[in-house]
Amino acid sequence: MEKFEGVIALDAMGGDYGPEVTVPAAISAIKDFGIKVILVGDPNEIGKELSNFPKEITEKMKVIPSEGVVNEGESPVSAYRNKPKASIFVSAGLVKKGYADGVVSMGSSGATLAAASILFGTMEGIERGSIGGPIIGYSPEMVLLDLGSNVDTKAHQLADFAAIGDQVSKLMFNKENPKIALLSLGSEEGKGNLLVKETFQLLSKSSLNFVGNIEPEDLFEQKVDVVICDGFVGNILLKTTESLGRKISKEILDKTGNKEISDEILNKTNVLSESYGGGPIFGINGIAIIGHGSSKVSTIVNAINTAKLTLENDWVEKQQTAIKKIRSEIKD
Structure with missing residues (x-):
């Protein structure tokens, strides 16, 4: 494979710790992967962190100024109108203008989703970008989507998600023919609400390796991909799994004092983010x-590497091809 020559725009102000962690991560990524990273944020805060590293490294870094951040809980659309110079919007704008090939942010997921959807545009027939990935430690290679972007969904949209999920599994976990299932309240065909039943019929027409419905209890057994x-x-599944894991972990720690077991429970029930750093929209x-x-x-270093991986593997084109294929297979 040819050496990756792309540029990643990193929202240096995003996340709980900002430049304190994003700047060292950018420098590590440059060293480890030989890629270019543009830091977007407050030049003074970024400069303070850069001063901790050798000049021969930092002088190669490009810093693009921004003004403010979008906080969790803020309306992403309102923020886009009222804070157009916020770090995430400036970062995504660099991609839109061709100065960078991808954007990485640890900031507001809603703002990142809005920035990407508005500035990059959605694929034909896609109303809004979606998010997903492996969320359960007991099933570390099981991709679940959508995780909250599209709360009112039609059957054909879920079919699109299945085609995308198939590509995610192949890209991230090297699955040759991923097993795809539909979350429902029973494993038998005919179980579920109208949306699930309609989607079941559509996926049954496709060439995807659709294995039918899966019940929530089986999500912890890595039975499908x-x-x-x-x-x-x-x-709801994401937040329930996270909160239950934290509750049980704390209970074990409080009653036994065994931090090792407490942490193990937390890792098994919480979102898996360490290995990949984050997931693509x-x-x-x-x-x-x-x-x-x-x-x-x-x-964050791993998140930058995930951006590199998706760019190297023509991620956008593969999604577009997969979506076109399934739509042709399921149309009446």
Whole structure:
């Protein structure tokens, strides 16, 4: 494979720790992967962190100034109108203008999704980008989507998600023919609400390796490679799994004092973000990686590498091809 020559725009202000972790991560990524990273944010804060590193490294770094950040809880669309110079919007704008090939942010997931959807545009027939990935430590190679971007979904949209999930599994976990299942309240055909039943019929027509419905209890057994659901169900599942893991972990720590077991429970039930650093937004005409706000240096380095991986593997084109194929297979 040829050496990657792309440029990654890093939202240096995003996340809980900002430049304190994003700047060292950018420098590590440059050293480890030989790629170019543009830091976007407050030049003074970024400069303070850069001063901790050798000049021969930092003088090669490009810093693009921005003004402010979008906080969790803010309306992403309102923020886009009222804070156009916020770090995530400036970062995504660099991709839009051709100065960078992909964007990485540990900041507001809603703002990153909005920035990517508005500035990159969505693929034909896709109303809004979606997010997903491996979320359960017991099933570390099981991709689940959508995780909250699209709460009101039609059957043909879930079919699109299945085609995208198939590509994610192949790219991230090297699965040759991923097993794809539909999340429902029973494994038998005919179980579920109207949306699930309609989607089941569509996926049965496709050439994907669709194995039918899967029940929630089986999500912790890595029985399939891709699980499809609408964003309403997916986000509830995500937050329930996370909160239950934290509750059980704390209970064990409080009652036994055994931090090793407590941490193990937390890792098995929480979102897996360390290995990949974050996940790509699906269904958009560009590369945008969303990471967790609490990410530390090593996680952000991995997120930058995930951006590199998607660019090297023509991720956007593969999604577009997969979506066109499944639509041709399921149309009446």
